[in-house]
Amino acid sequence: MSASGSPTRRPRRGSGAVTLHDVAKLAGVAPITASRALSKPSQVSADVLRKVTEAVNRTGYVRNVLAGGLASARSRLVAAVVPTISGPVFLQTVQALTDALAEHGYQLMLGQSGYVDSREDALLDAIIGRRPDGIVLTGIMHSAEGRKRLMAAGIPVVETWDLTPTPLDMLVGFSHGDVGRAVVEFLRRKGRKSLSIVAGDDERSVRRLKAFQEAAAAAGLPVTVVYVPAPTTLKSGRSALRQLLEQRPDIDAVFCSSDLLALGVMTEAQVGGVRVPEQLAVVGFGDLEFSADLHPALTTVRIDGTAIGRQAAQFIVDRAEGREIVESVVDVGFSIVERESA
Amino acid sequence: MSASGSPTRRPRRGSGAVTLHDVAKLAGVAPITASRALSKPSQVSADVLRKVTEAVNRTGYVRNVLAGGLASARSRLVAAVVPTISGPVFLQTVQALTDALAEHGYQLMLGQSGYVDSREDALLDAIIGRRPDGIVLTGIMHSAEGRKRLMAAGIPVVETWDLTPTPLDMLVGFSHGDVGRAVVEFLRRKGRKSLSIVAGDDERSVRRLKAFQEAAAAAGLPVTVVYVPAPTTLKSGRSALRQLLEQRPDIDAVFCSSDLLALGVMTEAQVGGVRVPEQLAVVGFGDLEFSADLHPALTTVRIDGTAIGRQAAQFIVDRAEGREIVESVVDVGFSIVERESA
DNA sequence: GTGAAAGCGCTAACAC
DNA sequence: GTGTTAGCGCTTTCAC
Numbered sequence: 001m002s003a004s005g006s007p008t009r010r011p012r013r014g015s016g017a018v019t020l021h022d023v024a025k026l027a028g029v030a031p032i033t034a035s036r037a038l039s040k041p042s043q044v045s046a047d048v049l050r051k052v053t054e055a056v057n058r059t060g061y062v063r064n065v066l067a068g069g070l071a072s073a074r075s076r077l078v079a080a081v082v083p084t085i086s087g088p089v090f091l092q093t094v095q096a097l098t099d100a101l102a103e104h105g106y107q108l109m110l111g112q113s114g115y116v117d118s119r120e121d122a123l124l125d126a127i128i129g130r131r132p133d134g135i136v137l138t139g140i141m142h143s144a145e146g147r148k149r150l151m152a153a154g155i156p157v158v159e160t161w162d163l164t165p166t167p168l169d170m171l172v173g174f175s176h177g178d179v180g181r182a183v184v185e186f187l188r189r190k191g192r193k194s195l196s197i198v199a200g201d202d203e204r205s206v207r208r209l210k211a212f213q214e215a216a217a218a219a220g221l222p223v224t225v226v227y228v229p230a231p232t233t234l235k236s237g238r239s240a241l242r243q244l245l246e247q248r249p250d251i252d253a254v255f256c257s258s259d260l261l262a263l264g265v266m267t268e269a270q271v272g273g274v275r276v277p278e279q280l281a282v283v284g285f286g287d288l289e290f291s292a293d294l295h296p297a298l299t300t301v302r303i304d305g306t307a308i309g310r311q312a313a314q315f316i317v318d319r320a321e322g323r324e325i326v327e328s329v330v331d332v333g334f335s336i337v338e339r340e341s342a
Numbered sequence: 343m344s345a346s347g348s349p350t351r352r353p354r355r356g357s358g359a360v361t362l363h364d365v366a367k368l369a370g371v372a373p374i375t376a377s378r379a380l381s382k383p384s385q386v387s388a389d390v391l392r393k394v395t396e397a398v399n400r401t402g403y404v405r406n407v408l409a410g411g412l413a414s415a416r417s418r419l420v421a422a423v424v425p426t427i428s429g430p431v432f433l434q435t436v437q438a439l440t441d442a443l444a445e446h447g448y449q450l451m452l453g454q455s456g457y458v459d460s461r462e463d464a465l466l467d468a469i470i471g472r473r474p475d476g477i478v479l480t481g482i483m484h485s486a487e488g489r490k491r492l493m494a495a496g497i498p499v500v501e502t503w504d505l506t507p508t509p510l511d512m513l514v515g516f517s518h519g520d521v522g523r524a525v526v527e528f529l530r531r532k533g534r535k536s537l538s539i540v541a542g543d544d545e546r547s548v549r550r551l552k553a554f555q556e557a558a559a560a561a562g563l564p565v566t567v568v569y570v571p572a573p574t575t576l577k578s579g580r581s582a583l584r585q586l587l588e589q590r591p592d593i594d595a596v597f598c599s600s601d602l603l604a605l606g607v608m609t610e611a612q613v614g615g616v617r618v619p620e621q622l623a624v625v626g627f628g629d630l631e632f633s634a635d636l637h638p639a640l641t642t643v644r645i646d647g648t649a650i651g652r653q654a655a656q657f658i659v660d661r662a663e664g665r666e667i668v669e670s671v672v673d674v675g676f677s678i679v680e681r682e683s684a
Numbered sequence: 685g686t687g688a689a690a691g692c693g694c695t696a697a698c699a700c
Numbered sequence: 701g702t703g704t705t706a707g708c709g710c711t712t713t714c715a716c
Contacts, residue, residue, distance in 0.1 A: 015415045015473065017495065019709060030687050035711065045685060060494050065471040066408050066417060067709035070692050073357045075408060077451075077472075085440075086433055086631070095428055098454050107468060109419075110452045112440050126449060129407040130419075131357065152402050153359070234632035260632065267637045289428070290576035290602065295609050361693060372703050377695060387701060409693035412708050 018061045026055040038063060069131070078316055079109045079127040080136040081120065083202070087231035089258060089286045089305070090138055093160065096309025097136060104317045106133065117143050128153045134316030139204060140164050156319040158312040161303075162204060163331060170319075170328040172311045176204050179301055179334055180211030183255050183283055186336050188219055192253035192281055195223045198240040198261050200230035205257040208285070212255060224248045232257060237264015238271075245272070252280060253342065259284035259291045259300055266294065266341065281342035296340035307332050360403045368397040380405060411473070420658055421451045421469040422478040423462065425544070429573040431600060431628045431647070432480055435502065438651025439478060446659045448475065459485050470495045476658030481546060482506050498661040500654040503645075504546060505673060512661075512670040514653045518546050521643055521676055522553030525597050525625055528678050530561055534595035534623055537565045540582040540603050542572035547599040550627070554597060566590045574599060579606020580613075587614070594622060595684065601626035601633045601642055608636065608683065623684035638682035649674050 024034040029048055037044045037052035044052075055061070069075040078101055082090045098108045111127060113120040124146055127135060134156040141147050141159065147168055150157055157169040162176065187195060195216050199209040209225065216223045226243045228236035237256060241264070244251055256262040262284030269276050276282050276296055284291060284300035291298040311330050318325055366376040371390055379386045379394035386394075397403070411417040420443055424432045440450045453469060455462040466488055469477060476498040483489050483501065489510060492499055499511040504518065529537055537558050541551040551567065558565045568585045570578035579598060583606070586593055598604040604626030611618050618624050618638055626633060626642035633640040653672050660667055 014708060015496075017473075017709095021709075031709090032688085032711075033686055036686085039711090043685070048685085060491065062467055062470045062491075062495070064412075064473060064709055066473055067412050067692090068711070070406075070409050070412055070694085071709075071711040073692070084437065085427065086437055091428055091433075094452075095426065095454065098427075098452055102453070102465075102468065105468070107472065108452050110436075110440055110450050111444070112437065123444075125404055126444065126447070128404045130449065131359075131406060131408055149402070149404075153404070154357075233635075235635040238635055263632070264635065267635070271637050290605070293575075293577040293580055293606065293609070295613050357692085359693095362695095363693080373693090374695070374704085375702055378702085381695090385701070390701080406693055409708090410695070412710085413693075413695040415696095415708070 017064070018059045020061070020063070023052065023055045023059055023061045026059065027051040073131075074320060075131050075133055076106045076320075077109055077130055077132040078106050078134045078136065078313075079111060079130070079132040080138075081111045081113050081123060081127070082138045083114060084112050084231055085110070087258070089288075089303075090161075092305030093138070093309040093312075096306040097313050098309075100310045100313035101317070104313070106313075106317065106320075117146075121146050121149075124149055128155065131155075133320040134158065136160060136312045136316070141168055156316055158315050160308050160312055163329075167329060170312075170315045170325065172308050172315070172330045172332060174303065174332050174334050176207040177211035179285070180208040180213075180255075181215040182334075182336060183208075183301065184212055184215035184219065184221070186338075187253045187255070187281060187283070187342070188221065190253075190281060190342060193221065194248065194251045194253070195221050196225070196244050196248070196251040196254045197223060197256075198226050198228060198237060198244070198254060198265065199257045200232045200261075201227050202230035205230065208257065222248075224251055228261065232261045234260050234264040234267065237261035238268040239264075241265045241268040241272075241274075245274075253283070254280060255283045255285075257285050259286045259288040259298060262291075262298055262300065262341070263294065266296070266298070277340065277342050283336075283342050287337055292337075292339065294341075299339045299342035300337055302335050302337045304332055359406070360401045362403070362405070365394065365397045365401055365403045368401065369393040415473075416662060417473050417475055418448050418662075419451055419472055419474040420448050420476045420478065420655075421453060421472070421474040422480075423453045423455050423465060423469070424480045425456060426454050426573055427452070429600070431630075431645075432503075434647030435480070435651040435654075438648040439655050440651075442652045442655035443659070446655070448655075448659065448662075459488075463488050463491075466491055470497065473497075475662040476500065478502060478654045478658070483510055498658055500657050502650050502654055505671075509671060512654075512657045512667065514650050514657070514672045514674060516645065516674050516676050518549040519553035521627070522550040522555075522597075523557040524676075524678060525550075525643065526554055526557035526561065526563070528680075529595045529597070529623060529625070529684070530563065532595070532623060532684060535563060536590065536593045536595070537563050538567070538586050538590070538593040538596045539565060539598075540568050540570060540579060540586070540596060540607065541599045542574045542603075543569050544572035547572065550599065564590075566593055570603065574603045576602050576606040576609065579603035580610040581606075583607045583610040583614075583616075587616075595625070596622060597625045597627075599627050601628045601630040601640060604633075604640055604642065604683070605636065608638070608640070619682065619684050625678075625684050629679055634679075634681065636683075641681045641684035642679055644677050644679045646674055 024031040162173040287302035366373040504515040541547045629644035
């Protein structure tokens, strides 16, 4: 049962797997017909469809998507770049992305850039080399080199979790500045007088921080700041509250750049006998799955990470299928979920 | 600047990207030589290397890995199947896997099966179609159909987070039964008399539960059980403790099938005025990043998810590079990290 | 509705 | 060390 009865040829490798050729031969049709039976069943006769389906079942054939991708210049792969999946903030987005893409027959390739721009550049080449049908970036692509390479590659790009007046291509995000301002307004309305903020040192957190500071200054409220390294942790939240209280014992509100930090702050408050929310209002960011069930339940800024992931997937699939994208920037907004902690 | 000066041929598509051909022509060498300059620099002369490198830089060429994979029957893709990345337990593993693979030039493809076997089967076809160089499964592949397809595909498989006497191929895990037994022994030594367990209804949790029950029975200790749906959450931990106390108010120890559940139990305990660890010892599972910094700090079963991910990556890379694998089963073990909560 | 031919971009095999 | 040739497995184009 060798090649195909043809004369001796130069030997060749090959995976040894069942190919479309095998299926077609078994079904008694041309390879292209078998191909059509699989990808566009409506274009073949019922008879052919039946024979091909049977041949597939008998051989256990699974289409080689890589080969198909090479021929059609569509890989049905989508790359996602996140700083780290351990920061639970992006989890929802990655999960939604994976699921939404899978529904359309696309597969997600995951890359972690760390919070370092240089690693992002290195990752980019690895990604472009796979000719994905789209790239989903967490945040904005800043490095000029990276922007250039992406443009040159001509791959659809969705930047997420941020807004910028100069998107590379498509964009799904929200305004971090607006978040900072909204939280100040929220705390002001609650009558808090001495604000503070615990911020990761990544760019988006800093942007929320700056807006927070400006809005507070405009309202005549003092702000005490503590930076913690990204990714943020419960532990750094605990030590941050200690630092805050040392610097300024009279703070009565703290805005944390993640719910995990907020949990840390609340834990430390409990240990130190600081009552939340009576003495200290705590506001988180991200509305993680556990936040609603903490004690006290955490007031936090809710971002719909699932919506971001789904919209990003939609953008890329639409583009890949050749549909026109009317509005390539989506602001998913945010909301402050008021619970017990503030 | 059309095809290559050749006579009019049938038109063809193509991505329009720079190809190895272009680079080779610019460098004045044959394509295969350019290919070698890029993948096996030691096999070409310094002069060729210089010319090719320059051509690459000038054109911004990025190798089409898909095409290379088709030709060499090595995709340099590795698929990982997890129930869900939201369950934070597998995060470390996925992260370590991504990083370790990236170091060797491999890329991770992520698939989520949910906790449903049928979805796992569907995913499998999507994965096999991409001809990955390896598949990393979370847990054991159970469905006979799935096992058959994987065997037939001839793709190296690493099962993780579990041990089984009948691995499909390679295995990196630990014994869930041993965990259950060890926790009973630990609690017994602490003098706890009325044990309880909150378990996710996924298979591995249930295995820990069964072993826990048996060991407790052997020691003459009663065990109260509450099941919660997987993936486990803080919320289900809270309601589980309420149920436990209703069923049996005298319980003095609870083993939770995740740290998140344990946090829920501790939260509910605090709300209900149950002192941890005095009245109730709490033991978690997973040793998540935040567990050490909770108040009280959580006693938990530590699994080295990073080691699992790294070892799985090593197995697959070794296999792909044709290195022989001497011992294809690795037990990474576990340890009980004793902190304040028990 | 079906098929023949060509070729996506790359690398293994075999010369020289 | 370098080049020629063939072909990985599929889908596009064009013809019937």
